[in-house]
Amino acid sequence: MCKKLGVLEEITDLRTVWPNEARDFTPWLTDNIGRLSKAVGIDIDVEEMESSVGDFNVDIFAVDADTGKKIVIENQLEQTDHDHLGKLITYASGKAADLVIWIVKKAREEHRAAVEWLNSHTTEDIGFILCEVKLYRIGNSDVAPTFLIIEQPNNWAKQQKATDHKKKGPRITDMLSWGIVKPGDIITSKFNDEEAELLDNGHVLTKDGEKSLLKWLKELSGWPSVNTYKFAIHKKTGKTLSALRKEYLQDNPEC
Secondary structure, three states: OOOOOOEEEEEOOOHHHHOHHHHHHHHHHHOOHHHHHHHHOOOOEEEEEEEEOOOOEEEEEEEOOOOOOEEEEEEEEEOOOHHHHHHHHHHHHHHHEEEEEEEEEOOOHHHHHHHHHHHHHHHOOOEEEEEEEEEEOOOOOEEEEEEEEOOOOOOOOHHHHOOOOHHHOOOOHHHHHHHOOOOOOEEEEEOOOOOEEEEOOOOOOOOOOOOOOOHHHHHHHOOOOHHHHEEEEEEOOOHHHHHHHHHHHHOOOOO
16 A cells, blocks of 8 residues: 655745844854755855955855865845845955855846856856755645755866765764764864864864864964864874775775
């Protein structure tokens, strides 16, 4: 007998879940940045919310945890408009961003075309991603958000496939879910003997409170950019996170 299947329902009013972009959506996205990381194919590490750019504030300023490249993220829980498109360019310039991500409820065709044009007429050092955030549920289930990529840099998918976690290694959240490392493990660094406790969200608990791995390592080193996985050391094994994930992938090639 065929099991009874539910009906996937889209929640079209995003504000029933996130009434306000700044107070509700941006903090949620910051706490759940791994969802966006998975959608775009890079390990995003949040540096700051409402980060200043002159008289304006970019919703989220972040970096690629593997490369240190700068990322600005602008949120819009409505359909795209000219005002936000202009802000994106201002933020990209002000933050010297390498990647700009525009998250919207609905992408209008003229703005999709504008992002495509930007990707075609800028250097390969900078890229623009336009994506829609969607909400779904089945019956009375919890609401499930997802990100749908509408426009991205030329050959982006091919580039990410060529440098996926089999080459760069899995993200810290993957390492936790696969058991390579565990919440409560102690992390040290190549910079000094300070210790931090690994948390289940991939952040670390330091003497100054919870921080992302990247932010903690940058503070320890004083450097503007750090390769998280090469400089974070798993105290129990004495190996870097980079070495641990490389070993795991060699033993588990199906991952």
